[in-house]
Amino acid sequence: MKKHTEQQLTEWAEKISRSDQRAFDELFRAFYPILVRFAMRYVSNSTTSKDIVQECFITLWKTRTRIDASRSLKSYLYMMVRNKALNTIRDNSGVDIDHELASDQQMNQQPDEIEQEYESSKLERKLQLWIGLLPDRQKEAFRLSRFDGLDHDEIAEVMSVSPKTVNNHIVAALSTLRNRYEQYKNEIKG
Amino acid sequence: MSDKTSESSQNNISRDVLLSFEEQERDQINELWIAGEVAGRTEELISQAETEQALEDLHIRLDFRDRPARILGYIQNYGRYVAAAVAIIVIGTAFLLIPQSVEAPLGEMAVVTLSDGSTVELNSGASIQFNRLFGITNRNISLNGEAYFDVESSDTPFRITANGTVTEVLGTKFNIRSWPNHPQNETHVAVEEGTVKFYPKQQDRNAVILQEEMESRWQAGLEVPENPSAAELDRVTGWRERKFIFYDESLQQIFNEVERRFNLHIELENRDVADETLTGYYGKVSGPQSLLDDICTVAGLNYSKTANGYRVY
Numbered sequence: 155m156k157k158h159t160e161q162q163l164t165e166w167a168e169k170i171s172r173s174d175q176r177a178f179d180e181l182f183r184a185f186y187p188i189l190v191r192f193a194m195r196y197v198s199n200s201t202t203s204k205d206i207v208q209e210c211f212i213t214l215w216k217t218r219t220r221i222d223a224s225r226s227l228k229s230y231l232y233m234m235v236r237n238k239a240l241n242t243i244r245d246n247s248g249v250d251i252d253h254e255l256a257s258d259q260q261m262n263q264q265p266d267e268i269e270q271e272y273e274s275s276k277l278e279r280k281l282q283l284w285i286g287l288l289p290d291r292q293k294e295a296f297r298l299s300r301f302d303g304l305d306h307d308e309i310a311e312v313m314s315v316s317p318k319t320v321n322n323h324i325v326a327a328l329s330t331l332r333n334r335y336e337q338y339k340n341e342i343k344g
Numbered sequence: 345m346s347d348k349t350s351e352s353s354q355n356n357i358s359r360d361v362l363l364s365f366e367e368q369e370r371d372q373i374n375e376l377w378i379a380g381e382v383a384g385r386t387e388e389l390i391s392q393a394e395t396e397q398a399l400e401d402l403h404i405r406l407d408f409r410d411r412p413a414r415i416l417g418y419i420q421n422y423g424r425y426v427a428a429a430v431a432i433i434v435i436g437t438a439f440l441l442i443p444q445s446v447e448a449p450l451g452e453m454a455v456v457t458l459s460d461g462s463t464v465e466l467n468s469g470a471s472i473q474f475n476r477l478f479g480i481t482n483r484n485i486s487l488n489g490e491a492y493f494d495v496e497s498s499d500t501p502f503r504i505t506a507n508g509t510v511t512e513v514l515g516t517k518f519n520i521r522s523w524p525n526h527p528q529n530e531t532h533v534a535v536e537e538g539t540v541k542f543y544p545k546q547q548d549r550n551a552v553i554l555q556e557e558m559e560s561r562w563q564a565g566l567e568v569p570e571n572p573s574a575a576e577l578d579r580v581t582g583w584r585e586r587k588f589i590f591y592d593e594s595l596q597q598i599f600n601e602v603e604r605r606f607n608l609h610i611e612l613e614n615r616d617v618a619d620e621t622l623t624g625y626y627g628k629v630s631g632p633q634s635l636l637d638d639i640c641t642v643a644g645l646n647y648s649k650t651a652n653g654y655r656v657y
Contacts, residue, residue, distance in 0.1 A: 175408055182399050187390040194387070204390075208402060215406055281376065282383035299358070300377065301384035306358060325364040331376050332369065 167223040170214070178218075181227075182211055188302065189235050195297065196239035206242060210234040229308040232298070236312055277335075284334045288327050295323035393507060393529045393564070400486050400505050400545075404475055405443050444478070447471035451607030453586075461496040467583050469604035489604075490521040492581055495538075505545060507531045509562050509569070512541040518554075519581050525600060534559035534575040542569055579625075588626040588635060594619050595643060599656070606632045609653035617643060 169177035186207060193203035213234060214221075221227070285293060291313070298309045299320075306324075310317040357377040365373050390398075448454035448466035456464045456472070459479035464472060470489025478484065483502040495502045497515030504511045506522035509531040516538025522531035533542050535554045542560055543551035550568045552560050559575035582589035588605075590598050596618040599610045612618055622642060629635050636654055640647050647656045 179399060182402065183395060186395045186398055190390045191387050200388075200390075204394075204398060208398060208405075211402055212405060277379050278382040281379055285380070285383060296380075297384070300380045301387065306360065321358070321360050321364070324358070324361050328361065328365075328373050328376060331380075332372060335372070335376060 163227045164223050167221050167227040170218050171221040171223060173218060178211075178215060185228075185231055186211075189231060192232065192302065193235050193239050195294075196236070197242055202242060203239075206238045207235055210238060226308050226311065229304065229311040232302070232304065232308070232312040233314075280334075280338060281331065284331050285327075288330060292323045292327040292330070295320050296327040299324055393524055396508050397486075397488065397524055401443070401473060404473055404484065404486055407475060407477070443473050443475050445471060445473045449607070450604055453584075460498060460500075460502075462502065463494045465492040465584055467491065467604070468607070487520060487522060489523055490519070490583065492519045492584055493517065508545050508564065510543055510545050510548070512543075512548075512551075513538065516540060519577075521580075523600065526597070529564035530561055531563075532559065532561040532580075534577060534580040536577050536581070544569070582625075586629070588624070588629055590622055590624045592621045592623055594621050595639075598622060598639065602632060602635060603653070608632060609650070610636075611650065611653070611655045613655060613657040614645065617645065 166177045166181045170181065189207045189210070190200070190203045193206045194200060197203055197206070210231065214231070221230075285296060288296065294313060295309055298304045298312060299306070304312065306317045306320045309320045313320065357374060362370055362373065446454065446456045446464075446466070448468055448470050450469045453468055454466045456466065458464065458474075460483060462483075464485075466472065467490040470487070470491050472485050472487050472491065474485045475482075483498065483500045485502075485504050487504050487506040493502075493504070493513075494517045495513050495515050499514070502513050502515075504520060506520055507524065507526075507529050509522070511518070511520060511533055517536040518538075518540050519534045519536070520531065533540060533554060535556055535558055537556055539556075540554040541548070541551045542554055542562070543549075544562055544566070547567075552569045552572055554560055554572050557575055557577060558572040559580065560569045560572045562569040576591075579589045579591055583605075586605075588601070590601075596612065599612055602608075603610050620643060622639065624639070624642070626635060626638070632654070636647050636656070639645075640656065645656050647654045649655075
């Protein structure tokens with residue numbers, strides 16, 4: 155994944171607020187793939203995810219004159235996608251899900267599948283599984299930090315919590331991962 | 345937002361997080377953090393071609409081609425009447441810009457007559473998109489897949505965007521094949537009647553002009569489309585009569601077409617042969633089985649039935 159500097163993002167934000175279509179296209183190209191991937195974590199359906207991200211860019215363009223270039227455009231995009239994704243889940247389920255994430259594939263795995271996972275000894279694959287088993291909010295914060303490279307302030311804005319809470323989520327996530335790792339190492343030895 | 349002067353820790357673990365752990369735990373936490381990056385890579389990313397297609401659709405929805413000039417100055421001068429008029433225009437325009445989409449379902453084909461009288465025949469799984477101003481202020485369409493166009497003559501150019509290319513005409517008959525899952529993002533144009541201008545998006549200086557019975561193709565990475573050459577129209581448009589005609593086509597592309605036309609799934613187990621090419625003509629096909637029978641015999645492969653299609657090995 156390419157990283158985009160703060161400077162580049164501020165420049166895009168300024169240009170887009172002045173209706174610069176080229177800057178809008180550049181932003182779209184840079185963020186569409188990672189935002190679709192991000193939306194998939196909630197709705198686990200690529201067509202719905204693409205629709206959600208498309209709608210967010212349309213909203214961004216329609217409200218472009220109100221973009222505040224001094225604020226993080228990145229967290230704004232992630233926040234829009236997250237809200238839309240959560241709304242989609244809520245609208246489709248008919249029950250108040252209270253910000254619950256779409257059931258992870260890993261969550262639905264049968265115990266024996268998890269056993270099989272233990273057989274294949276790659277740490278990365280293990281980690282992927284363990285991350286999927288984390289509590290929702292921890293999982294969300296951890297993935298935004300680790301996979302999307304957002305800093306704590308940005309994640310705080312996306313998830314509408316304080317940076318301190320973000321820090322707690324990530325620390326808790328890493329503690330759990332570490333415990334599982336220890337357990338796993340003992341199992342291999344034993 | 346707070347200060348961004350501290351090193352933007354995109355790949356490194358945050359200091360705050362690390363300091364929350366006992367000193368002897370930190371190495372291991374760091375190790376997990378690094379391994380976590382690889383775990384994240386298994387999340388699927390959208391391809392560049394899909395991104396471009398989505399951007400094209402977005403352009404159509406936002407009608408980026410002809411945006412009105414600044415109207416702010418007028419609003420200040422003429423006050424609320426203009427504001428009211430503008431509001432009506434804006435609401436009206438928003439309605440007009442709602443995209444229309446027509447799709448041929450897998451296993452079926454579709455013929456669409458557009459408001460300007462042009463007709464589009466869609467191959468299985470292909471779709472087109474346009475807005476309500478089509479036929480009024482523009483004749484712009486985006487295409488996903490393969491279609492045969494019979495375009496009515498008009499002074500307004502008829503433009504088709506597909507996979508990063510534009511095909512522009514005033515009135516003529518031609519075929520475009522542009523599947524989003526083609527490995528090189530190829531778009532192929534063959535003209536039956538009239539003249540067509542074909543170019544990579546936003547580079548009409550690199551256009552090639554195609555006359556009757558000529559074809560050209562463009563792939564991602566090419567600056568200019570292939571030089572026009574003689575086309576065998578019967579072969580190119582054979583799909584319209586539900587024939588299967590492959591000319592030096594890769595097995596992967598052939599199976600993709602069979603999948604779309606019969607709405608089934610083909611699992612090509614032996615990936616080494618995916619790029620091998622084949623030429624074949626099937627005028628009347630009774631079903632997927634007879635087609636697979638033949639292709640597999642020629643390519644030295646076997647197949648078996650699965651729940652939703654076939655497995656080829």
